[in-house]
Amino acid sequence: MSTSERSGEGLLILRTEYIAAGVHIGTKVCTVCMRRFVRFTRPDGLNLIEIAQTDEKIRVAGKGLSRYEPSDVIIVSGKEYGRTPVLKMCEYTGFKPIVERFPPGIFSNPKYEGYISPKIILVSDPKVDEKAIREATLIGIPVIGICDTDDSCSYIDLIIPANNKGRSSLALVFWLLTREVLRNKGVLSPTESMSENFHAFETQIEEAARTV
């Protein structure tokens, strides 16, 4: 049993770890569909996300993803800071990553060389990965999205409300998702954790600068 579960709060990790990674930090803009996940707005206008909601959605997303074959799940991230977390998650779970430019027609054009037909996709930012969402909509597959307070929730079937702009935040969310998937698949026991902590999922700043 994790420390947080022992403390009676029932979260996947300690609330302080979520706060330290900045998972709860939103933006000054808040869309209507994301209003339900906002805990409160700071006097300076910054919206803060409810951590319990993030935790619950990660748990459910982990359950949902674990029911699919690894080859049927695609994880898309066009963000610099989403690159390493996505690759690490795919390394552990066997899911397929798309971290470079999203190839048009990859889901919808059977004549395309690299054509694949996934059954579910996970996107790290609905704004950046808009093309992936549009293609998933064309072929009618569900989309799980990590949404910040300023993101549109159109065509997202499961929202994970979290800060998708921070390096640590993205790393922690993907690390927790990986752990949940592995626990639900039975690779890890319900109390076991992975050998690496979430800092291993973080994109290094030098690495991000090199790809620019």
Next chain:
Amino acid sequence: MVTCTSCGRPIDPYERYVKFTCFNCGEVTLWRCEKCRTFARELKCPKCGYVMP
């Protein structure tokens, strides 16, 4: 004809929709019409009561 789990409206065969099993319980197949997806309308699993998105 299947109906949308969110709004209860029948989904036309030519309409875009999505079909998936409930992420929480995995026992019920949920259908969402394009309009409900566009407007991010809530849907509730009839079996476990989990509210998405």
